Amino acid sequence: MALRSISLEIGAGECVALVGHNGSGKTTLLKITSLLARQSKGQIAFFLGDQELSAEAVKRHIGMVAHHTLVYDELTAEENLVFFAKLFRLSDPIARARQALEPVGLSRRANDMARTFSRGMRQRLAIARALLASPKLLLFDEPAAGLDPEGQHWLGSTLGKLHASGCTIIMSTHGRNETQASVTRAIRLDGGEITHDSGPSGDPYGVLAMAAVRETVEGDAR
Protein backbone atom coordinates (compact mmCIF):
# COMPACT_ATOMS: atom_id res chain seq x y z
CA MET A 1 0.00 0.00 0.00
CA ALA A 2 1.64 3.27 -1.10
CA LEU A 3 -0.50 5.64 0.97
CA ARG A 4 -2.14 5.26 4.39
CA SER A 5 -4.52 7.43 6.40
CA ILE A 6 -4.05 10.51 4.25
CA SER A 7 -6.50 13.27 5.16
CA LEU A 8 -5.71 16.51 3.42
CA GLU A 9 -7.53 19.67 2.39
CA ILE A 10 -5.75 22.03 0.03
CA GLY A 11 -7.23 25.46 -0.58
CA ALA A 12 -7.28 27.48 -3.79
CA GLY A 13 -4.09 29.45 -4.37
CA GLU A 14 -1.85 27.33 -2.12
CA CYS A 15 1.58 26.25 -3.34
CA VAL A 16 2.26 22.93 -1.63
CA ALA A 17 5.56 21.07 -1.61
CA LEU A 18 5.46 17.33 -0.97
CA VAL A 19 8.75 16.11 0.45
CA GLY A 20 10.02 12.73 1.54
CA HIS A 21 12.48 10.13 0.39
CA ASN A 22 11.94 7.84 -2.60
CA GLY A 23 8.97 5.53 -2.15
CA SER A 24 7.33 7.73 0.49
CA GLY A 25 4.19 8.08 -1.65
CA LYS A 26 4.63 11.54 -3.23
CA THR A 27 4.13 10.36 -6.82
CA THR A 28 1.20 8.13 -5.86
CA LEU A 29 -0.50 11.07 -4.13
CA LEU A 30 0.01 13.21 -7.24
CA LYS A 31 -1.29 10.44 -9.49
CA ILE A 32 -4.42 10.02 -7.39
CA THR A 33 -4.92 13.79 -7.37
CA SER A 34 -4.60 13.92 -11.15
CA LEU A 35 -7.05 10.97 -11.46
CA LEU A 36 -4.36 8.90 -13.22
CA ALA A 37 -4.52 6.33 -10.42
CA ARG A 38 -7.49 5.16 -8.43
CA GLN A 39 -7.27 4.88 -4.65
CA SER A 40 -8.25 1.50 -3.19
CA LYS A 41 -10.04 3.17 -0.26
CA GLY A 42 -11.29 6.63 0.59
CA GLN A 43 -12.26 9.44 -1.70
CA ILE A 44 -11.01 12.58 -3.33
CA ALA A 45 -13.20 15.57 -4.15
CA PHE A 46 -12.58 18.76 -6.11
CA PHE A 47 -14.50 21.97 -5.62
CA LEU A 48 -14.76 25.09 -7.75
CA GLY A 49 -16.31 27.57 -5.34
CA ASP A 50 -19.02 25.56 -3.58
CA GLN A 51 -19.64 23.29 -6.53
CA GLU A 52 -18.16 19.76 -6.59
CA LEU A 53 -16.72 18.91 -9.99
CA SER A 54 -17.14 15.71 -11.99
CA ALA A 55 -14.04 13.77 -13.12
CA GLU A 56 -14.22 15.13 -16.68
CA ALA A 57 -14.71 18.69 -15.43
CA VAL A 58 -11.77 18.29 -13.04
CA LYS A 59 -9.50 17.22 -15.89
CA ARG A 60 -10.22 20.51 -17.67
CA HIS A 61 -8.68 22.34 -14.72
CA ILE A 62 -5.61 20.16 -14.10
CA GLY A 63 -2.19 20.56 -15.66
CA MET A 64 0.46 17.99 -14.86
CA VAL A 65 4.21 17.83 -15.29
CA ALA A 66 5.36 14.29 -14.51
CA HIS A 67 8.64 12.36 -14.37
CA HIS A 68 8.31 11.78 -18.10
CA THR A 69 7.69 14.66 -20.49
CA LEU A 70 4.29 13.36 -21.72
CA VAL A 71 5.02 14.65 -25.23
CA TYR A 72 5.51 12.78 -28.51
CA ASP A 73 9.08 12.61 -29.78
CA GLU A 74 7.87 12.07 -33.38
CA LEU A 75 5.90 15.34 -33.42
CA THR A 76 7.25 18.88 -33.49
CA ALA A 77 6.82 21.11 -30.44
CA GLU A 78 3.93 22.93 -32.12
CA GLU A 79 2.28 19.72 -33.37
CA ASN A 80 2.41 18.32 -29.83
CA LEU A 81 0.65 21.34 -28.38
CA VAL A 82 -1.89 21.56 -31.22
CA PHE A 83 -2.73 17.87 -30.64
CA PHE A 84 -3.35 18.40 -26.92
CA ALA A 85 -5.19 21.69 -27.54
CA LYS A 86 -7.59 19.76 -29.80
CA LEU A 87 -8.12 17.09 -27.13
CA PHE A 88 -8.96 19.85 -24.64
CA ARG A 89 -11.26 21.35 -27.32
CA LEU A 90 -9.59 24.75 -27.08
CA SER A 91 -10.60 27.31 -29.67
CA ASP A 92 -7.99 28.05 -32.36
CA PRO A 93 -5.53 25.28 -31.33
CA ILE A 94 -2.69 26.57 -33.53
CA ALA A 95 -2.82 30.05 -32.00
CA ARG A 96 -3.03 28.56 -28.49
CA ALA A 97 -0.03 26.32 -29.19
CA ARG A 98 2.08 29.24 -30.45
CA GLN A 99 0.98 31.32 -27.50
CA ALA A 100 2.00 28.55 -25.09
CA LEU A 101 5.45 28.14 -26.66
CA GLU A 102 6.34 31.80 -26.19
CA PRO A 103 6.71 32.05 -22.39
CA VAL A 104 8.76 28.83 -22.28
CA GLY A 105 11.17 30.23 -24.87
CA LEU A 106 10.54 27.62 -27.56
CA SER A 107 8.90 29.78 -30.25
CA ARG A 108 11.98 29.57 -32.48
CA ARG A 109 12.06 25.77 -32.16
CA ALA A 110 8.30 25.34 -32.75
CA ASN A 111 8.81 23.30 -35.91
CA ASP A 112 11.58 21.08 -34.56
CA MET A 113 10.89 17.52 -33.51
CA ALA A 114 10.66 17.06 -29.75
CA ARG A 115 13.23 14.24 -29.99
CA THR A 116 15.89 16.79 -30.99
CA PHE A 117 15.39 18.78 -27.76
CA SER A 118 17.71 18.75 -24.74
CA ARG A 119 16.40 17.64 -21.32
CA GLY A 120 15.82 21.27 -20.32
CA MET A 121 13.94 22.09 -23.53
CA ARG A 122 11.79 18.97 -23.16
CA GLN A 123 10.92 20.05 -19.65
CA ARG A 124 9.94 23.50 -20.99
CA LEU A 125 7.75 21.82 -23.61
CA ALA A 126 6.22 19.62 -20.91
CA ILE A 127 5.38 22.75 -18.91
CA ALA A 128 3.91 24.44 -22.02
CA ARG A 129 1.70 21.35 -22.50
CA ALA A 130 0.60 21.43 -18.88
CA LEU A 131 -0.26 25.14 -19.05
CA LEU A 132 -2.01 24.94 -22.44
CA ALA A 133 -5.56 24.92 -21.11
CA SER A 134 -4.88 27.54 -18.39
CA PRO A 135 -5.37 25.06 -15.53
CA LYS A 136 -6.38 26.13 -12.02
CA LEU A 137 -4.54 23.22 -10.40
CA LEU A 138 -0.97 22.41 -11.35
CA LEU A 139 0.70 19.17 -10.34
CA PHE A 140 4.47 18.87 -10.65
CA ASP A 141 6.32 15.64 -9.98
CA GLU A 142 9.93 16.64 -9.25
CA PRO A 143 9.93 19.37 -11.87
CA ALA A 144 13.58 20.30 -11.27
CA ALA A 145 14.89 16.77 -11.91
CA GLY A 146 17.54 16.81 -14.60
CA LEU A 147 17.53 20.58 -15.01
CA ASP A 148 20.76 22.60 -14.89
CA PRO A 149 20.99 25.63 -12.52
CA GLU A 150 19.78 27.97 -15.29
CA GLY A 151 16.79 25.69 -15.96
CA GLN A 152 16.02 25.52 -12.23
CA HIS A 153 16.14 29.30 -12.01
CA TRP A 154 13.75 29.61 -14.96
CA LEU A 155 11.43 27.02 -13.45
CA GLY A 156 11.50 28.77 -10.06
CA SER A 157 10.47 32.10 -11.59
CA THR A 158 7.80 30.39 -13.77
CA LEU A 159 6.29 28.74 -10.68
CA GLY A 160 6.37 32.11 -8.92
CA LYS A 161 4.43 33.74 -11.77
CA LEU A 162 1.90 30.90 -11.90
CA HIS A 163 1.34 31.07 -8.15
CA ALA A 164 0.99 34.85 -8.31
CA SER A 165 -1.63 34.43 -11.05
CA GLY A 166 -3.77 32.41 -8.60
CA CYS A 167 -2.94 28.82 -9.62
CA THR A 168 -3.00 26.15 -6.95
CA ILE A 169 0.26 24.22 -7.15
CA ILE A 170 1.16 20.85 -5.66
CA MET A 171 4.66 19.60 -6.35
CA SER A 172 6.88 16.83 -5.14
CA THR A 173 10.42 17.96 -4.61
CA HIS A 174 13.82 16.79 -3.39
CA GLY A 175 16.54 18.65 -1.48
CA ARG A 176 16.59 22.45 -1.68
CA ASN A 177 16.25 24.21 -4.99
CA GLU A 178 14.86 27.38 -6.53
CA THR A 179 11.49 25.79 -7.34
CA GLN A 180 10.68 25.96 -3.61
CA ALA A 181 10.78 29.78 -3.49
CA SER A 182 7.00 30.12 -3.93
CA VAL A 183 6.04 27.32 -1.53
CA THR A 184 3.39 28.35 1.04
CA ARG A 185 2.95 24.93 2.65
CA ALA A 186 5.15 21.87 2.99
CA ILE A 187 4.02 18.33 3.69
CA ARG A 188 6.42 15.55 4.57
CA LEU A 189 5.45 11.99 3.69
CA ASP A 190 7.08 8.93 5.18
CA GLY A 191 6.00 5.37 4.43
CA GLY A 192 2.83 6.65 2.78
CA GLU A 193 1.75 8.72 5.79
CA ILE A 194 1.89 12.44 6.49
CA THR A 195 4.46 12.97 9.23
CA HIS A 196 4.72 16.79 9.07
CA ASP A 197 2.40 19.41 7.62
CA SER A 198 3.21 23.09 8.03
CA GLY A 199 -0.46 23.88 7.33
CA PRO A 200 -1.81 26.65 5.09
CA SER A 201 -0.59 29.45 7.36
CA GLY A 202 2.49 27.86 8.97
CA ASP A 203 6.13 28.20 7.98
CA PRO A 204 6.88 25.68 5.21
CA TYR A 205 10.62 26.23 5.30
CA GLY A 206 11.04 24.43 8.62
CA VAL A 207 9.62 21.24 7.08
CA LEU A 208 11.61 21.76 3.86
CA ALA A 209 14.86 22.34 5.79
CA MET A 210 14.25 19.28 7.97
CA ALA A 211 13.59 17.14 4.88
CA ALA A 212 16.73 18.48 3.16
CA VAL A 213 18.89 17.78 6.24
CA ARG A 214 17.47 14.28 6.57
CA GLU A 215 18.09 13.56 2.87
CA THR A 216 21.69 14.78 3.24
CA VAL A 217 22.31 12.68 6.36
CA GLU A 218 20.73 9.58 4.81
CA GLY A 219 22.69 10.20 1.61
CA ASP A 220 25.98 10.50 3.57
CA ALA A 221 25.17 7.38 5.58
CA ARG A 222 24.70 5.42 2.34
Add this chain to the structure above:
Amino acid sequence: MSLAHSAATILAKELKTEFRSRELLGTTVIFVLIVLVLFSFTFNPTSSESRHFGPGLLWLAFLFAGSLMLQPSFLREQTNDTLAALRLAPIDPFSILAGKMAANFLFLLLVELILLPVFAVLYNVAILPVLPQLVLVLALGTIGLATTGTVFSAVAAQARLRELLLPLLLLPVLAPVLIASTEATAGILRDPSELSLVWLTFLCAFDVVFLTAAWLFGEYLLEE
Protein backbone atom coordinates in the same frame (compact mmCIF):
# COMPACT_ATOMS: atom_id res chain seq x y z
CA MET B 1 -19.82 14.17 -30.95
CA SER B 2 -17.09 14.83 -28.40
CA LEU B 3 -16.07 11.16 -28.56
CA ALA B 4 -15.88 11.28 -32.37
CA HIS B 5 -13.83 14.49 -32.26
CA SER B 6 -11.25 13.13 -29.81
CA ALA B 7 -11.07 9.77 -31.61
CA ALA B 8 -10.52 11.61 -34.92
CA THR B 9 -7.79 13.76 -33.33
CA ILE B 10 -6.00 10.65 -32.04
CA LEU B 11 -6.46 8.90 -35.41
CA ALA B 12 -4.89 11.90 -37.21
CA LYS B 13 -1.94 11.84 -34.79
CA GLU B 14 -1.44 8.08 -35.32
CA LEU B 15 -1.51 8.48 -39.11
CA LYS B 16 0.86 11.45 -39.02
CA THR B 17 3.46 9.69 -36.85
CA GLU B 18 3.29 6.43 -38.84
CA PHE B 19 3.40 7.97 -42.31
CA ARG B 20 6.27 10.16 -41.15
CA SER B 21 8.41 7.16 -40.13
CA ARG B 22 6.75 4.37 -42.21
CA GLU B 23 8.57 1.96 -39.88
CA LEU B 24 5.63 -0.22 -38.99
CA LEU B 25 4.00 -0.38 -42.42
CA GLY B 26 7.26 -1.10 -44.23
CA THR B 27 8.32 -3.84 -41.80
CA THR B 28 4.92 -5.52 -41.78
CA VAL B 29 4.54 -5.56 -45.58
CA ILE B 30 7.99 -7.14 -45.94
CA PHE B 31 7.28 -9.68 -43.18
CA VAL B 32 3.94 -10.78 -44.64
CA LEU B 33 5.41 -10.92 -48.17
CA ILE B 34 8.05 -13.33 -46.85
CA VAL B 35 5.33 -15.42 -45.14
CA LEU B 36 3.25 -15.62 -48.34
CA VAL B 37 6.26 -16.52 -50.48
CA LEU B 38 7.37 -19.17 -47.96
CA PHE B 39 3.87 -20.68 -47.86
CA SER B 40 3.87 -20.74 -51.68
CA PHE B 41 7.30 -22.47 -51.83
CA THR B 42 6.39 -24.95 -49.10
CA PHE B 43 3.04 -26.06 -50.55
CA ASN B 44 3.60 -25.23 -54.24
CA PRO B 45 -0.17 -25.40 -54.75
CA THR B 46 -2.01 -25.95 -58.03
CA SER B 47 -4.79 -23.53 -59.02
CA SER B 48 -7.56 -25.68 -57.52
CA GLU B 49 -5.53 -26.33 -54.35
CA SER B 50 -4.97 -22.57 -54.06
CA ARG B 51 -8.68 -21.91 -54.09
CA HIS B 52 -9.04 -24.50 -51.35
CA PHE B 53 -6.08 -23.67 -49.07
CA GLY B 54 -5.21 -20.14 -50.26
CA PRO B 55 -7.79 -18.25 -48.16
CA GLY B 56 -6.56 -19.94 -44.96
CA LEU B 57 -2.93 -19.13 -45.74
CA LEU B 58 -3.89 -15.58 -46.68
CA TRP B 59 -5.75 -14.97 -43.41
CA LEU B 60 -2.99 -16.61 -41.38
CA ALA B 61 -0.57 -14.16 -43.00
CA PHE B 62 -2.93 -11.28 -42.11
CA LEU B 63 -3.13 -12.59 -38.56
CA PHE B 64 0.67 -12.57 -38.29
CA ALA B 65 0.65 -9.05 -39.74
CA GLY B 66 -1.84 -8.05 -37.07
CA SER B 67 0.15 -9.49 -34.17
CA LEU B 68 3.26 -7.70 -35.45
CA MET B 69 1.58 -4.42 -36.29
CA LEU B 70 -0.65 -4.03 -33.25
CA GLN B 71 2.13 -4.58 -30.72
CA PRO B 72 3.54 -1.02 -30.84
CA SER B 73 0.11 0.59 -30.74
CA PHE B 74 0.32 1.17 -26.98
CA LEU B 75 4.01 0.39 -26.50
CA ARG B 76 4.81 3.63 -28.31
CA GLU B 77 2.84 5.53 -25.71
CA GLN B 78 5.23 4.31 -23.01
CA THR B 79 8.31 6.10 -24.34
CA ASN B 80 7.46 9.41 -22.65
CA ASP B 81 4.40 8.09 -20.81
CA THR B 82 2.20 9.84 -23.36
CA LEU B 83 -0.66 7.50 -22.45
CA ALA B 84 -0.80 9.41 -19.16
CA ALA B 85 -1.09 12.64 -21.17
CA LEU B 86 -4.01 11.17 -23.12
CA ARG B 87 -5.66 9.99 -19.89
CA LEU B 88 -5.20 13.44 -18.34
CA ALA B 89 -7.21 15.00 -21.18
CA PRO B 90 -10.94 15.54 -20.56
CA ILE B 91 -12.01 12.89 -23.07
CA ASP B 92 -13.93 9.62 -22.98
CA PRO B 93 -11.30 6.85 -22.43
CA PHE B 94 -12.96 4.87 -25.22
CA SER B 95 -12.02 7.62 -27.68
CA ILE B 96 -8.33 6.72 -27.09
CA LEU B 97 -9.08 3.11 -27.99
CA ALA B 98 -11.37 4.12 -30.86
CA GLY B 99 -8.74 6.41 -32.42
CA LYS B 100 -6.14 3.69 -32.22
CA MET B 101 -8.55 1.02 -33.50
CA ALA B 102 -9.37 3.18 -36.52
CA ALA B 103 -5.67 3.77 -37.22
CA ASN B 104 -4.84 0.06 -36.85
CA PHE B 105 -7.77 -0.83 -39.11
CA LEU B 106 -6.48 1.50 -41.83
CA PHE B 107 -2.86 0.28 -41.49
CA LEU B 108 -3.93 -3.38 -41.66
CA LEU B 109 -6.29 -2.78 -44.58
CA LEU B 110 -3.51 -1.00 -46.45
CA VAL B 111 -1.14 -3.93 -45.86
CA GLU B 112 -3.84 -6.36 -47.02
CA LEU B 113 -4.59 -4.40 -50.18
CA ILE B 114 -0.86 -4.30 -51.01
CA LEU B 115 -0.57 -8.06 -50.46
CA LEU B 116 -3.70 -9.12 -52.30
CA PRO B 117 -2.19 -8.82 -55.84
CA VAL B 118 0.91 -10.69 -54.64
CA PHE B 119 -1.32 -13.47 -53.30
CA ALA B 120 -3.24 -13.57 -56.62
CA VAL B 121 -0.03 -13.98 -58.62
CA LEU B 122 1.74 -16.45 -56.29
CA TYR B 123 -1.31 -18.64 -55.80
CA ASN B 124 -2.76 -18.23 -59.30
CA VAL B 125 -6.12 -17.00 -57.99
CA ALA B 126 -8.32 -14.57 -59.95
CA ILE B 127 -9.37 -11.91 -57.45
CA LEU B 128 -10.51 -9.13 -59.79
CA PRO B 129 -13.95 -10.61 -60.57
CA VAL B 130 -14.68 -10.99 -56.84
CA LEU B 131 -12.96 -7.85 -55.60
CA PRO B 132 -16.04 -6.05 -54.12
CA GLN B 133 -17.11 -9.16 -52.16
CA LEU B 134 -13.50 -9.77 -51.08
CA VAL B 135 -13.09 -6.19 -49.85
CA LEU B 136 -16.27 -6.58 -47.77
CA VAL B 137 -14.90 -9.73 -46.10
CA LEU B 138 -11.49 -8.08 -45.66
CA ALA B 139 -13.10 -5.04 -44.03
CA LEU B 140 -15.21 -7.07 -41.58
CA GLY B 141 -12.34 -9.43 -40.70
CA THR B 142 -9.93 -6.53 -40.30
CA ILE B 143 -12.30 -4.67 -37.97
CA GLY B 144 -12.24 -7.79 -35.77
CA LEU B 145 -8.44 -7.95 -35.96
CA ALA B 146 -7.96 -4.25 -35.22
CA THR B 147 -10.53 -4.11 -32.41
CA THR B 148 -9.31 -7.12 -30.44
CA GLY B 149 -5.67 -6.36 -31.27
CA THR B 150 -5.93 -2.81 -29.95
CA VAL B 151 -7.66 -3.93 -26.76
CA PHE B 152 -5.05 -6.62 -26.07
CA SER B 153 -2.23 -4.27 -27.02
CA ALA B 154 -3.48 -1.92 -24.26
CA VAL B 155 -3.55 -4.81 -21.78
CA ALA B 156 -0.20 -6.30 -22.80
CA ALA B 157 1.62 -2.93 -22.81
CA GLN B 158 1.32 -2.72 -19.02
CA ALA B 159 2.60 -6.23 -18.36
CA ARG B 160 6.04 -7.73 -18.06
CA LEU B 161 7.06 -9.88 -21.08
CA ARG B 162 4.75 -7.64 -23.08
CA GLU B 163 6.34 -8.55 -26.43
CA LEU B 164 5.43 -12.21 -25.91
CA LEU B 165 2.11 -11.60 -24.25
CA LEU B 166 0.24 -9.97 -27.15
CA PRO B 167 0.48 -12.91 -29.61
CA LEU B 168 -0.30 -15.32 -26.77
CA LEU B 169 -3.47 -13.41 -25.88
CA LEU B 170 -4.44 -12.38 -29.37
CA LEU B 171 -4.08 -15.46 -31.54
CA PRO B 172 -6.50 -17.74 -29.62
CA VAL B 173 -9.10 -14.97 -29.33
CA LEU B 174 -8.88 -14.29 -33.05
CA ALA B 175 -9.48 -17.93 -34.00
CA PRO B 176 -13.22 -17.26 -34.67
CA VAL B 177 -12.32 -14.34 -36.96
CA LEU B 178 -9.77 -16.50 -38.76
CA ILE B 179 -12.30 -19.30 -39.32
CA ALA B 180 -15.13 -17.00 -40.42
CA SER B 181 -12.96 -14.87 -42.72
CA THR B 182 -11.31 -17.94 -44.26
CA GLU B 183 -14.66 -19.63 -44.90
CA ALA B 184 -16.18 -16.47 -46.37
CA THR B 185 -13.14 -15.87 -48.60
CA ALA B 186 -13.04 -19.52 -49.74
CA GLY B 187 -16.75 -19.35 -50.62
CA ILE B 188 -16.21 -16.24 -52.76
CA LEU B 189 -13.22 -17.76 -54.56
CA ARG B 190 -15.16 -20.97 -55.29
CA ASP B 191 -18.15 -19.11 -56.65
CA PRO B 192 -18.57 -15.31 -56.59
CA SER B 193 -22.29 -15.69 -55.91
CA GLU B 194 -21.50 -17.83 -52.85
CA LEU B 195 -21.01 -14.93 -50.43
CA SER B 196 -21.98 -16.61 -47.17
CA LEU B 197 -24.32 -14.46 -45.12
CA VAL B 198 -23.81 -16.77 -42.15
CA TRP B 199 -20.07 -16.01 -41.93
CA LEU B 200 -20.59 -12.31 -42.65
CA THR B 201 -23.16 -12.12 -39.84
CA PHE B 202 -20.74 -13.96 -37.57
CA LEU B 203 -17.97 -11.46 -38.36
CA CYS B 204 -20.35 -8.53 -37.76
CA ALA B 205 -21.42 -10.01 -34.42
CA PHE B 206 -17.79 -10.54 -33.35
CA ASP B 207 -16.95 -6.94 -34.24
CA VAL B 208 -19.97 -5.56 -32.37
CA VAL B 209 -19.27 -7.66 -29.24
CA PHE B 210 -15.62 -6.57 -28.99
CA LEU B 211 -16.38 -2.93 -29.80
CA THR B 212 -19.07 -2.88 -27.10
CA ALA B 213 -16.73 -4.53 -24.58
CA ALA B 214 -14.01 -1.97 -25.38
CA TRP B 215 -16.53 0.86 -24.95
CA LEU B 216 -17.77 -0.53 -21.62
CA PHE B 217 -14.36 -1.35 -20.12
CA GLY B 218 -12.19 1.26 -21.89
CA GLU B 219 -11.44 3.15 -18.68
CA TYR B 220 -10.23 0.02 -16.85
CA LEU B 221 -8.21 -1.19 -19.83
CA LEU B 222 -6.15 1.99 -19.83
CA GLU B 223 -5.54 2.18 -16.09
CA GLU B 224 -2.09 1.51 -14.72
